[in-house]
Amino acid sequence: MQIGLLGFGTVGRGVYEIIAGREDIAIARVLCRRDLELPDAAVTHNFEDILNDPKIDTVVEAIGGLHPAYEYVRSAILAGKNVATANKALIATCFDELIPLAREKGVFLRCTASVGGGIGWLSELERARRIETIHHVGGIMNGTCNYILDSMTRLKLGYSEALKQAQALGYAEADPTTDVEGIDTWHKLIVSANIGFGVSLDISEVPAAGISRIGAEDVANFSANGLVCKLVSTADCLSGNYSAYVQPTLYPLGQPEAAVPANYNLITLEGNISGRQSFFGQGAGRYPTAYNVVQDCVDFLHGKGFYTAPGRKVAIDNSVKLRYYVRTAQEDLWLKENTEKHWAGAVVTKPVEVSVMHQWLKAHPDAFMAAFA
Missing domain, CATH: 3.30.360.10 (Dihydrodipicolinate Reductase; domain 2)
Structure with a gap:
């Protein structure tokens, strides 16, 4: 899996550190406002570099808020890329739009880290509801x-x-x-x-x-x-x-x-x-939240998409x-x-x-x- 990571703040950096050294998942590009040098990933200020990179199959959204997160996530889905996000505002507001769109485009969308930080609450909720x-x-x-x-x-x-x-x-x-x-x-x-x-x-x-x-x-x-x-x-x-x-x-x-x-x-x-x-x-902090973002990426490797249709x-x-x-x-x-x-x-x-x-x-x-x- 090749990841385009959006944001390098508290959660984004945690995702980067957890993934470092894995053989099955790699971060190919990082979207960041700051000038940043990373040993194993290209850094860009332009989302289009991630969107148009054919090697990137998954986008991790870690910038938060509704905009431009919504535009980035929607564009990634339309481009056929999976999305993992910790953005509860985005999922709560755009629940009825983004989930059907992901299904229509045949990609995965998960947001386990959006509720409960490192608990994995939404995954347990999904299992119970089965x-x-x-x-x-x-x-x-x-x-x-x-x-x-x-x-x-x-x-x-x-x-x-x-x-x-x-x-x-x-x-x-x-x-x-x-x-x-x-x-x-x-x-x-x-x-x-x-x-x-x-x-x-x-x-x-x-x-x-x-x-x-x-x-x-x-x-x-x-x-x-x-x-x-x-x-x-x-x-x-x-x-x-x-x-x-x-x-x-x-x-x-x-x-x-x-x-x-x-x-x-x-x-x-x-x-x-x-x-x-x-x-x-x-329920807060870099590594608890990043932990479940990476768990969602591993779920993608196993063919596991969103929890339920709206x-x-x-x-x-x-x-x-x-x-x-x-x-x-x-x-x-x-x-x-x-x-x-x-x-x-x-x-x-x-x-x-x-x-x-x-x-x-x-x-x-x-x-x-x-x-x-």
Whole structure:
């Protein structure tokens, strides 16, 4: 296998280092903005050099984001090249287009590293779905947020200090918005649910709330009540109805989710035969993510393509009711009517619909909320 590697950042460099010295896979060209010299691969600033190289049969996309990643991946597929990517935003957004296109062109497309870093979650989801019906997927899917929340809980750091530590360790980007606002987790949930349920979620109906508004007073409240806050994704398929959302969630001490440390992930599926299965591992970092990119390339050598064809487009019904912890400077009439009790500068709501709670949060940019698991 001859690979054209797009990007030489954290993941791209990891892919290059893992593949170095293998006899069955080689990196022929690397697309990189920087001037770079590599002993065993040509470096180019022009994607066309990779696209038009007949020796390159596989493209590894490690640049992230939607553009120009989308244009590069689509062009590679049209040119008859396999694609391995860690780009969850690309797969979540273009799921319905790229997978059928790859099938039409007779090439392989895989994205195992896009969810769960080094866990191999999507591969396990694929195996489970071969013999059972999956009715739940979700969990802790973002190592950056988990590191921040874990540091605030265990080390009593403030949000800003915990974020700076995550950035210093390479777990968080200079602009952490995608992680801390739940967008990264949102993309991962959509990819997971589509593969696990064999459908195509209407992504415009899947709400996401992040952790950027959490404060030390919230963590103190949680600790005083034996609770730990995690950013959690949830997707369920029950009796033909689909729900999906991302939000901070409170777990009692002793629950597996409450104990997930540092930048680790804990992702769960529930099926009608196997019951509950949870997968634990590092969800961020060069080598965990690059590991599964290379695994996808090895799968190509064995003739293994994408996990499942896109299913029918389905609507989301987030009418499930949960209790929420809410801290806000201004309690409006709706919140007062739905308050069950006050809790040290915050309130605990009566059970309210997930969709309604997320709509309320959008209208209150000062507020922080977390659901009770």
